[in-house]
Amino acid sequence: QQQVRQSPQSLTVWEGETAILNCSYENSAFDYFPWYQQFPGEGPALLISILSVSDKKEDGRFTIFFNKREKKLSLHIADSQPGDSATYFCAAREMSNYNVLYFGSGTKLTVEP
Amino acid sequence: DTTVKQNPRYKLARVGKPVNLICSQTMNHDTMYWYQKKPNQAPKLLLFYYDKILNREADTFEKFQSSRPNNSFCSLYIGSAGLEYSAMYLCASSTLGDNYAEQFFGPGTRLTVL
Numbered sequence: 001q002q003q004v005r006q007s008p009q010s011l012t013v014w015e016g017e018t019a020i021l022n023c024s025y026e027n028s029a030f031d032y033f034p035w036y037q038q039f040p041g042e043g044p045a046l047l048i049s050i051l052s053v054s055d056k057k058e059d060g061r062f063t064i065f066f067n068k069r070e071k072k073l074s075l076h077i078a079d080s081q082p083g084d085s086a087t088y089f090c091a092a093r094e095m096s097n098y099n100v101l102y103f104g105s106g107t108k109l110t111v112e113p
Numbered sequence: 114d115t116t117v118k119q120n121p122r123y124k125l126a127r128v129g130k131p132v133n134l135i136c137s138q139t140m141n142h143d144t145m146y147w148y149q150k151k152p153n154q155a156p157k158l159l160l161f162y163y164d165k166i167l168n169r170e171a172d173t174f175e176k177f178q179s180s181r182p183n184n185s186f187c188s189l190y191i192g193s194a195g196l197e198y199s200a201m202y203l204c205a206s207s208t209l210g211d212n213y214a215e216q217f218f219g220p221g222t223r224l225t226v227l
Contacts (some may be wrong), residue, residue, distance in 0.1 A: 004155065009153065028185070036218075041220065042220050043117065043203055043205075043218030043220045043221055044156075044203070044218045044221050045217075045218065046215045078188075087165070089156070098144065098161065098163055098168065098209060099144060099209055099214055099216065100146075100158060100161070101158070101208050101216060102155075102158075103148075103155040103156045103157075104155055105153060105154055105155040106155070
């Protein structure tokens with residue numbers, strides 16, 4: 001059972017554009033949503049995260065928008081740079097469950113110069 | 114140092130043979146996780162250790178074993194590899210005591226079963 005879904009599977013944008021990566025989930029018990037960034041040959045690394053009590057989280061060029069009612073969230077990458085080219089994973093954590101994360105299948109982002 | 118190390122980085126195994134993958138961290142994290150990642154699929158949690166307590170997911174219970182001889186090391190053991198085990202295996206660690214603690218990932222071991 002896929003508890004976290006991501007779209008699109010791949011995305012290409014031009015340098016300077018805003019990339020929008022989408023994520024949805026099914027389990028209402030999820031309370032924490034980290035986004036991980038993975039470059040080839042490396043493991044995923046935490047990029048930005050949001051708690052379910054918030055509807056927006058900003059960190060520089062990266063912003064998470066969260067809609068609890070619709071069980072949807074999105075990662076916006078403003079002023080995209082070629083160095084942002086990577087795979088982005090949305091994840092969700094169920095409260096009080098050993099910090100176990102459920103991951104989406106990822107969005108491969110390519111930023112063309 | 115927030116590094117999680119995994120050895121080997123690449124592993125070639127024959128069908129029916131055992132496979133042992135190693136993970137280490139020096140952050141004194143109390144919890145270590147193993148994920149399986151196949152192309153175009155989400156990383157799938159296989160099992161995790163909280164301190165010395167092993168928790169295995171129900172659908173992988175009989176397929177994977179693990180040991181944690183000390184706080185820093187954790188292994189993933191496949192007793193008899195099948196073709197379906199070919200995947201990237203990711204190890205991660207975190208501190209359960211911290212709310213919303215970040216999971217730190219290693220670079221992964223790419224296992225190919227022939």
